Amino acid sequence: xxxxxxGLLELLYGADNLDGTAYNDTASPLSIVxxxxxxxNGTAVMxxxxxxxxxxxxxxxxRATGMExxxxxxxxxxxxxxxxxxxxxxxxxxxxRSNVVFKALVGYLRSDPRCGSGSLTxxxxxxxxxxxxxxxxxxxxxxxxxxxxxxxxxxxxxxLDPDGKFRDSAPDRWNWEGVPLxxxxxxxxxxxxxxEDPACVCKVTHxxxxxxxxxxxxxxxx
Numbered sequence: 001x002x003x004x005x006x007g008l009l010e011l012l013y014g015a016d017n018l019d020g021t022a023y024n025d026t027a028s029p030l031s032i033v034x035x036x037x038x039x040x041n042g043t044a045v046m047x048x049x050x051x052x053x054x055x056x057x058x059x060x061x062x063r064a065t066g067m068e069x070x071x072x073x074x075x076x077x078x079x080x081x082x083x084x085x086x087x088x089x090x091x092x093x094x095x096x097r098s099n100v101v102f103k104a105l106v107g108y109l110r111s112d113p114r115c116g117s118g119s120l121t122x123x124x125x126x127x128x129x130x131x132x133x134x135x136x137x138x139x140x141x142x143x144x145x146x147x148x149x150x151x152x153x154x155x156x157x158x159x160l161d162p163d164g165k166f167r168d169s170a171p172d173r174w175n176w177e178g179v180p181l182x183x184x185x186x187x188x189x190x191x192x193x194x195x196e197d198p199a200c201v202c203k204v205t206h207x208x209x210x211x212x213x214x215x216x217x218x219x220x221x222x
Contacts, residue, residue, distance in 0.1 A: 001081045004115035004125070011108050012054060012101070027052035032104050045101055055101030057088040071153040072146060074126045082128070083109065103217065106133060111216035118145045120210050120218055135218035138172045138208030143179075151202035152190035154181050159188075178205030 009018050014028025027033040033045045033052040045053050061084035068075045085106075089099040109115050110124040118126035120135065122144050127133060134140060142150040154176040161167075168174045184192045184200035192200040214220050 004109070004112065007112055007114050008105060008108060012105060025051050033101060036100050036104065053101065055087075055089065055099050055105065056085070058086050060085045071149040071156065072129075074128060076146070076149060083125075084131075107216035110218065117147070119216070120144055120213060121216075122147065124216065133217060133219070136213060136220055138206065139210070139213035139218045140173050141204065141206055141210065142173065142175065143202050143204040144210075147202065150204075151176065151179055151181070151184070154179065155185035155190050158182075158185055172207065175204055175206065179203065 010030075011032050013019075014030030014034070016030055017023055017028035022028065027037070027046075031052070033054060036045050037052075045055075047053055061082075063082040063084065064079065065075045065082065066079050067077060070076065074080070085102070087099050087102045089102070090096055110119045110127075111121060113123035116123070116125040118124055120139060120141055126145055142153075146153070157174075157176075158181050179202060180199055181191075184197060186192060191202060194200055
């Protein structure tokens with residue numbers, strides 16, 4: 001977590017300005033603000049007074065959770081640190097335009113291996129189930145986000161809801177297509193290991209390939 005946090009600060013403020021004071025209220029050339037300002041002529045990330053806009057209007061909240069054994073718990077398997085960040089700019093601007101600094105930070109959190117082993121590429125932090133920021137349709141792949149437990153959950157669905165009574169309205173997410181659940185599910189235990197049966201590999205066939213999705217954080221709106 002410390003490495004992830006350091007990378008986030010370096011991205012936001014620049015590696016030479018981690019406490020935010022080295023440039024007398026201007027942005028480090030190494031910061032994401034300076035880099036984005038060059039691409040957007042400074043209109044999106046620099047205030048009228050020349051001071052950098054780091055994309056936030058409230059402080060991030062940091063929470064800690066212990067290890068949990070829920071198959072789809074974002075904390076699954078080990079203790080986790082959570083970073084709660086809010087984008088108050090996009091929805092409060094008279095003319096909506098992307099909060100590019102905020103989006104770049106979320107993209108870092110969702111894709112850098114220092115922040116976890118989830119997301120579309122198998123590296124980066126997982127999203128909280130109840131928060132905003134979810135990817136475009138088809139760009140959330142459970143077998144990548146929850147590589148160790150996704151097919152165990154598929155087995156639980158198969159055993160406990162065989163008629164699909166609780167089937168969700170988002171089939172692009174709740175998908176186990178191409179995985180031989182009928183062969184690999186052991187009742188009351190879960191998905192077989194590949195050592196037990198080489199056919200039992202939790203690799204889902206998705207209608208939308210990861211290569212067709214937008215770059216991290218994998219959404220186009222906001």
